Amino acid sequence: xxxxxxxxxxIDGVAILDDITIDLPKGKxxxxxxxxxxxxxxxxxxxxxxEPLQCGTIDIGALTIGQCSNRQLAKxxxxxxxxxxxxPRLSVRELVSFGRFPYHQxxxxxxxxxxxxxxxQVFDLDDLAQRSVVDLSGGQRQRAQIAMTFAxxxxxxxxxxxxxxxxxxxxxxxxxxIRELAHSYNKTIVVVLHDINYASRYADxxxxxxxxxxxxxxxxxxxxxxxxxxxxxxxxxxxxMIDGHPVVLV
Amino acid sequence: MPKRFWILGILLVICCTAFMxxxxxxxxxxxxxxxxxxxxALGLVGMSISTSTVLFQAVSQNRILSPSIxxxxxxxxxxxxxxxxxxxxxxxxxxSAHLSFAVxxxxxxxxxxxxxxxxxRSSQNNLMRMILTGIVFGALFRSLTDFMQRxxxxxxxxxxxxxxxxxxxxxxxxLLFIAAALCAGxxxxxxxxxxxxxxxxxxxxxxxxxxxNVRRTELEALTLTALLVAVxxxxxxxxxxxxxxxxxxxxxxVPVERHAPLLICAGLIAMIVLIGGQLLFERVFQxxxxxxxxxxxxxxxxxxxxxLKGHRR
Amino acid sequence: MxxxxxxxxxxxGLALISICSLFVGVIDLSASDLLHDKEALRVLGISRFxxxxxxxxxxxxxxxxxxxxxxxxxxxxxxxxxAGTGQGAALGILIVTLFFPAASIFVKMAIATVTALVxxxxxxxxxxxxxxxxxxxxxxxxxxYGGIIGAAVVFVAYQADLLQYISVWLNGAFSGVLRGxxxxxxxxxxxxxLTYFAADQFAxxxxxxxxxxxxxxxxxQIVLVGLIAISAISALTVTTVGIIPFVGxxxxxxxxxLFGDNLRRTLPLVAITGAGLTLVxxxxxxxxxxxxEVPVGTVLGVIGAVVFLWLLFRKPQYA
Numbered sequence: 001x002x003x004x005x006x007x008x009x010x011i012d013g014v015a016i017l018d019d020i021t022i023d024l025p026k027g028k029x030x031x032x033x034x035x036x037x038x039x040x041x042x043x044x045x046x047x048x049x050x051e052p053l054q055c056g057t058i059d060i061g062a063l064t065i066g067q068c069s070n071r072q073l074a075k076x077x078x079x080x081x082x083x084x085x086x087x088p089r090l091s092v093r094e095l096v097s098f099g100r101f102p103y104h105q106x107x108x109x110x111x112x113x114x115x116x117x118x119x120x121q122v123f124d125l126d127d128l129a130q131r132s133v134v135d136l137s138g139g140q141r142q143r144a145q146i147a148m149t150f151a152x153x154x155x156x157x158x159x160x161x162x163x164x165x166x167x168x169x170x171x172x173x174x175x176x177x178i179r180e181l182a183h184s185y186n187k188t189i190v191v192v193l194h195d196i197n198y199a200s201r202y203a204d205x206x207x208x209x210x211x212x213x214x215x216x217x218x219x220x221x222x223x224x225x226x227x228x229x230x231x232x233x234x235x236x237x238x239x240x241m242i243d244g245h246p247v248v249l250v
Numbered sequence: 251m252p253k254r255f256w257i258l259g260i261l262l263v264i265c266c267t268a269f270m271x272x273x274x275x276x277x278x279x280x281x282x283x284x285x286x287x288x289x290x291a292l293g294l295v296g297m298s299i300s301t302s303t304v305l306f307q308a309v310s311q312n313r314i315l316s317p318s319i320x321x322x323x324x325x326x327x328x329x330x331x332x333x334x335x336x337x338x339x340x341x342x343x344x345x346s347a348h349l350s351f352a353v354x355x356x357x358x359x360x361x362x363x364x365x366x367x368x369x370x371r372s373s374q375n376n377l378m379r380m381i382l383t384g385i386v387f388g389a390l391f392r393s394l395t396d397f398m399q400r401x402x403x404x405x406x407x408x409x410x411x412x413x414x415x416x417x418x419x420x421x422x423x424x425l426l427f428i429a430a431a432l433c434a435g436x437x438x439x440x441x442x443x444x445x446x447x448x449x450x451x452x453x454x455x456x457x458x459x460x461x462x463n464v465r466r467t468e469l470e471a472l473t474l475t476a477l478l479v480a481v482x483x484x485x486x487x488x489x490x491x492x493x494x495x496x497x498x499x500x501x502x503x504v505p506v507e508r509h510a511p512l513l514i515c516a517g518l519i520a521m522i523v524l525i526g527g528q529l530l531f532e533r534v535f536q537x538x539x540x541x542x543x544x545x546x547x548x549x550x551x552x553x554x555x556x557x558l559k560g561h562r563r
Numbered sequence: 564m565x566x567x568x569x570x571x572x573x574x575x576g577l578a579l580i581s582i583c584s585l586f587v588g589v590i591d592l593s594a595s596d597l598l599h600d601k602e603a604l605r606v607l608g609i610s611r612f613x614x615x616x617x618x619x620x621x622x623x624x625x626x627x628x629x630x631x632x633x634x635x636x637x638x639x640x641x642x643x644x645x646a647g648t649g650q651g652a653a654l655g656i657l658i659v660t661l662f663f664p665a666a667s668i669f670v671k672m673a674i675a676t677v678t679a680l681v682x683x684x685x686x687x688x689x690x691x692x693x694x695x696x697x698x699x700x701x702x703x704x705x706x707x708y709g710g711i712i713g714a715a716v717v718f719v720a721y722q723a724d725l726l727q728y729i730s731v732w733l734n735g736a737f738s739g740v741l742r743g744x745x746x747x748x749x750x751x752x753x754x755x756x757l758t759y760f761a762a763d764q765f766a767x768x769x770x771x772x773x774x775x776x777x778x779x780x781x782x783x784q785i786v787l788v789g790l791i792a793i794s795a796i797s798a799l800t801v802t803t804v805g806i807i808p809f810v811g812x813x814x815x816x817x818x819x820x821l822f823g824d825n826l827r828r829t830l831p832l833v834a835i836t837g838a839g840l841t842l843v844x845x846x847x848x849x850x851x852x853x854x855x856e857v858p859v860g861t862v863l864g865v866i867g868a869v870v871f872l873w874l875l876f877r878k879p880q881y882a
Contacts, residue, residue, distance in 0.1 A: 050776050074779025081773035084695065086637055088770055089824040098767060102779040106763045106827075132823060152778070160773075378699035379875060382640075385706055386871050393864025396734075400857045539721035543714055550711040557704055558689065 001026045002047060002156065002188065007056030009042055009212075016042045018212040020056070024190055024205070029182045031203035032192045035233055038209040040192045041160060047190065048079040048158050060156055074102035077156040078149040083142065083165055092136070092144045093129040096120060099151030119151040123177070139170030146174070150181070157181070159191040163198065175202040196233070200224045200246050208232050220246060254503055255511075258518040265526040272533050291426055292528060295482050295489075296520035298433050300500070301440055302478035303493030304513055305471045308447045310370060311454075312377060313501065314556045316493035319381070321388030322479040323488040325361055328391040328398075330354045330484075335398045351425055355432075355480040362476035367469065429481045436474050436481075440513065443470065447509040489542055491549020496520040498552055566828050573835035577619070580842050584615040587846055589854045609742045617745040618737055618845045618859070619838040621800050622810055624751040626837020627830060628793040629811020630818075631758055634769035634826070635789045636690055638701040639819070640874075642811030643683070643797045646705030649806045650712035651682025652798040653732040657716055661723055668802075672747065675802055679794035682712055687790070699875075735805035736858035737845050744803070751799040755834060758792050762826035765789060769824060808860060809867020810837050816874055840866075 002024040009017040017039045024030045032040045045051045047058055049065050058065045060077050078099075088095065096119050100112040108116075120126050123143050128136065133144055142162060149157055159178070163171045179202055182189050193199045199206050200220040208215040208223060210232040216223050224246035229235050238249045269289055274281045303316040317323070333354055365387070369380060446467050449457045457464050482489065500516035523545075531541045586592050588611060596603035629642040643649055655678030659671045666674075686708055693700050713733065720729045731739075758765070764785050767775050775782045800807060814837040822829045841859065844866060848857040 048773070048777060050773055069779075070776070070781060071779035074777065077777075079773060079777045081771060081777075084771065086695070086698075086771070088766070089819050090766075091823065091825075094823070094825045098763075098770070098774075098778065101763065101767065149777070376699070378697055378703060382699050382703050382706075383872065383875055385703070386868050386875070389864060390868035390872070393861055393868060396861045397857060397865055400855070400861065401852050537722070538724070539718050543718050543721060546714045547711060547718060550707055550714060554704065554707050554711065557700065557707070558692065 001059075001061070002190070003059045004043075004047070005057045005059075007043075007046065007053075007058065009039075009046060009051075009054055015212050017046070020212075020214055022207060022214055022217055024188065024207070026188050027182060027186045028204035029179055029189045029191065029202065030205040030207060031199035032190065032207050032209060033194075033196050033199050034209035034215070037211075038232075039212045040209055043209065044079070044158050044160055044190065044192055048077065049073060050079070071102055074152070074154075076154055077158065078152040078154040079158040080145055080149050080160065080162060082160045083138070083145075087134050087141070090133055091130050092125055092133060092147075093120065095133050095144055096125070096148045096151050099148040099153075102152065115151050115153060119147040122150060123147040138165050139167070139174070142166060142170070142174065143177075146177070154187075156188045157190070159189065161192050161194060163193065163195065171198065178202065196224065196229075197248055197250070200248070224248065255514065255518070258503070258515065258522065262518055262522050262525070265522055265529060269525050269529050272529060287426065289525065290430070291485055292524045293521050294426075294430055294433055295486055296496075296522075296524045297437060297517045298478040298482045299489060299493045300496050300516035300520035301437055301513060302475045302482075303497045304509065304516055305440060305447070305475045305478075306493075307497065308451045308509065309468050309471045309475070310380070311451060313498070314494070314553060314560070315381065315384075316491070316497070317475050317479050318488060318490050318493060319388075319553065320366065320384030321391055322362060322366075322476065323483045323490075324388040324391035324395070325365070326354065326358045326480050326483045327488060328395045329357050329361065331395045331398045331402075333357075335402055348425070348428060351428065351484055355477065355484070358480045359473055359476045362479075363469065363472055367472055370468070370472075425484055429485055432477060433481050436477050439470075440474055441510075443467065444509040444513060447471070448507065451507065451509070487542075490546050491553060492520070492523070492542075492545045494553055494556075495545060495549040496523055498556065566822055566832065569822070570831055570835070573832060573839070577835055577839050577842070580839055580846070581615050581619065584618070584842055584846055585611045587849050610740075613742045613745050614737050614740045614845075615842065617740040617748055617804060618842040620748045620752045621735075621737075621804050621807055622841025623834035623838040624748075624755040624796045625800060625807050625810040625841070626814040626833045627755040627758055628796045629837075630815040630826065630830060630833050631765050631789050632793050632811065633815055634765045634824075635786050635793075636687065636701060637769060637771065638690075638698055639816055640699065640702035640812065640871075641705050642809070642815075643679075643793050644806050644808045644811055645709050646702070647682040647686045647709040647712050648679050648794055648797045649801055649808075650709045650716060650733075652676070652679040652794070652801040653716050653729075653806065654678050654682070654712060654719075655798065656732060656802055657719055657723075657725065657728075660725065660728065661719070668747065672750075672798060672802060675798035676791075676795045679798045679801075680791060683790050683794055687786070732801055732805050733860075734858050735800075735807040735860035735863075736848075736856070737804055738856050738858070740804065747799050747803050751796045754792055754796045754799070758789075759827075759830050761785070761788065762830050766824060766826040805858075806860060807841065807863060809863050809871065810841055813867055813870040813874070814840060817870075 004020055004022050007017055007020040008015065020043070032043065034040050042051070046053060047060070049070070053066055060073070063073060063076055065073070093116065097108065097116050099119070100108055100115060104112050120129055123146065125144060125147055128140060128144070133141055136144065146162070162174060166174065175198055178189055178191060181187050182204070191203070203220060205218070206220055206223045207217045208228060215232045216228055221244065224239060226239055229237055229239070229248065239246050240249060241247070266289060270282065270285050306317045306320070307313055307315060330350070333350055369383060446462060449460055449462050450464065450467050454464055496519045497516045499519050500512055503519070504511045504515045527541050527545070531537050585607060586594070590606050592603050592606060592611070597607065625644065632641055632643055633639050652675045655675035656671060658678065659666050659674050663670065686705060689704055689708065690701055693704065716733070717729060720726050764780060767778055767780060768782065768785050768789070772782045775785070815833055818829050818833045818836060822832060841863070844862040845859045848859050848862045851857055
């Protein structure tokens with residue numbers, strides 16, 4: 001479980017996050033949603049210790065951020081950054097192998113190779129293993145990146161807007177894979193999503209942020225309501241229930 | 251607005267008077283013609299540099315470029331050197347100064363047109379790549395120049411040294427008359443196209459829409475730019491950032507989008523900077539460093555500032 | 564393995580070029596002379612061998628530090644000698660020459676390294692403020708930034724009447740290399756070898772701050788270590804042979820296009836190619852106007868600028 005207590009964050013005197021206290025459930029897919037500027041990405045960077053904590057605490061399982069070494073944390077939690085323009089000229093296998101760095105520090109052993117093989121297999125990358133990441137499509141590249149975080153073999157995985165630049169087929173396949181990782185490999189996954197419908201369809205738990213505060217937290221069926229859309233997203237879109245999932249009519 | 255021009259004009263007159271009279275020793279009939287020639291040359295250089303920069307900025311539609319940043323003067327020096335190198339046995343001394351100047355200027359206009367009109371067209375949507383290409387071309391021209399100079403005369407290091415910075419102190423006065431004539435013609439033509447430049451600066455599409463013959467105007471402006479750069483470089487050598495410096499200052503003094511006041515203002519400022527700067531350097535502080543080095547330092551910093559200002563995160 | 568085959572090919576090629584280098588110069592040398600002529604051996608030992616080694620080391624070290632810098636800055640078009648590091652080192656040497664003319668060569672080196680480091684840190688601070696959407700802005704700013712520091716060096720040198728040194732530092736040449744005058748470069752070679760041990764770390768830093776932290780590494784620390792290595796290597800090179808331009812830019816680019824960015828695999832190849840390119844340029848400089856010499860900085864200025872232009876205008880490899 002990731003437990004966040006009294007977390008606040010300011011940039012130049014402006015509150016980005018304001019006294020947040022929440023728990024992110026273990027072994028589940030948690031989606032962070034909210035309008036632009038609500039503080040989703042900041043919250044994710046703080047959990048991933050990318051930015052130093054200013055006030056409040058974050059515990060990741062037994063580790064407390066700021067009180068354990070970076071390398072210890074790297075075996076516990078990994079983050080998939082947003083896709084950037086700058087793509088390294090590495091083969092898929094080389095990229096995924098870098099996920100093992102926290103364990104081997106540059107000297108991969110047989111167990112590291114085995115884990116890389118497993119990651120390639122889990123993410124259907126066997127055929128692409130020797131291809132350069134540069135030549136892949138957006139969806140394939142995203143898959144290779146997630147395979148790298150999978151190879152890092154951490155209990156907690158954070159994904160920052162992984163659906164950016166993906167088409168509908170790649171987006172659905174990715175979300176299905178994320179669910180499978182949580183449920184078959186018992187991983188705790190936190191994913192920042194823009195589209196509330198993807199959150200509603202694929203997440204087990206949703207946390208809605210609004211202006212740096214938690215506006216709501218709960219299962220999709222409890223959370224995705226006209227009231228939430230009105231309060232958090234300032235929208236009066238309709239909601240229908242389909243197969244037990246609330247769907248926002250956009 | 252006219253008040254600002256008056257102030258600049260008065261400043262220029264002060265600079266010129268001081269330049270003519272400060273610390274003059276010896277017989278006046280000797281000092282005055284000597285200094286007047288230098289003054290005329292500096293004025294000519296100032297007008298050419300500011301005008302060529304205004305022209306180039308109108309064609310490339312941005313305000314952080316100058317012909318010398320894009321390698322124009324390096325190209326000219328390379329052509330001069332190549333002329334000497336390939337004409338082989340006939341050394342520069344045999345070749346009359348006027349002839350080599352005329353030939354090099356002609357080649358320069360053709361070369362600049364060929365290189366920079368393709369560059370401008372192919373990089374229309376990628377300003378950074380265009381500037382970077384210009385700078386790398388400049389570096390290439392300088393290296394090639396150095397290379398050829400060493401092939402011509404391996405022991406002559408002074409050639410390279412004077413070739414890399416403008417020398418306002420030793421002006422090629424024998425070229426002054428032909429340079430002045432060329433320059434006057436180019437300035438006149440530029441003045442005639444000032445309204446077309448206003449339209450061109452709005453952007454190619456807008457200009458086209460307003461019925462301007464864009465291609466022709468661009469070619470004319472580039473030709474005049476090449477000509478003016480050739481004149482300046484032949485007289486004093488390369489002056490990297492002076493054009494950018496004075497035109498940026500002029501845009502502060504006359505913050506309007508029209509080229510008529512901009513051309514005048516930039517010309518006045520360029521002459522003040524050159525004549526006043528030379529006066530301060532040579533006579534008042536008696537520094538040994540060439541003025542061009544300082545202009546490079548200041549102008550380079552301004553260029554960096556302009557680049558960063560336009561691209562804050 | 565494809566790459567290992569290339570290592571050997573590269574090494575054999577480099578050995579052949581080195582042999583050529585040993586026998587090209589003003590004083591005629593032939594292989595048979597070496598067997599019976601003591602004078603020939605002396606020329607080889609005092610001049611030709613040191614010169615060849617200097618070109619190999621300087622080229623390899625510059626190529627490696629270019630590779631590392633491109634990872635640290637996350638931009639393929641930067642290198643120490645055109646982005647202020649080399650000019651910073653020249654400024655340091657100038658300061659020592661002006662104020663502590665009696666200082667030992669090691670003090671000189673240390674100060675040059677510090678000024679080079681300050682200059683590179685300054686560049687990095689500027690680059691961090693640039694938008695990531697404009698990758699070409701980075702080398703552009705680097706060239707101007709290096710140019711400004713270079714102009715400052717020229718200004719000071721003019722005032723202090725040290726111009727003759729300037730042309731030596733700002734335009735690299737191996738003609739002054741003799742036994743006893745180039746050995747500092749071995750330290751640069753050591754520095755380049757040390758960076759190899761951190762090859763994985765630099766490759767990871769090249770993937771960005773997020774991934775670096777996520778993999779449990781200290782981003783700032785690696786960047787600082789990398790900059791120190793680059794600055795020291797540049798300072799050593801500038802002090803002994805002057806600024807060697809473009810090797811650090813074009814060699815890593817070409818190797819990366821052919822073999823990718825896995826530095827642990829590619830750095831040896833980068834070093835071999837950099838050494839080969841520099842040595843070939845030096846040989847060209849020696850024979851093109853025999854018996855006079857064209858400095859290697861000039862030859863590389865021509866070759867490097869042409870390759871740089873090609874890299875700028877080639878079809879983009881990825882969208």
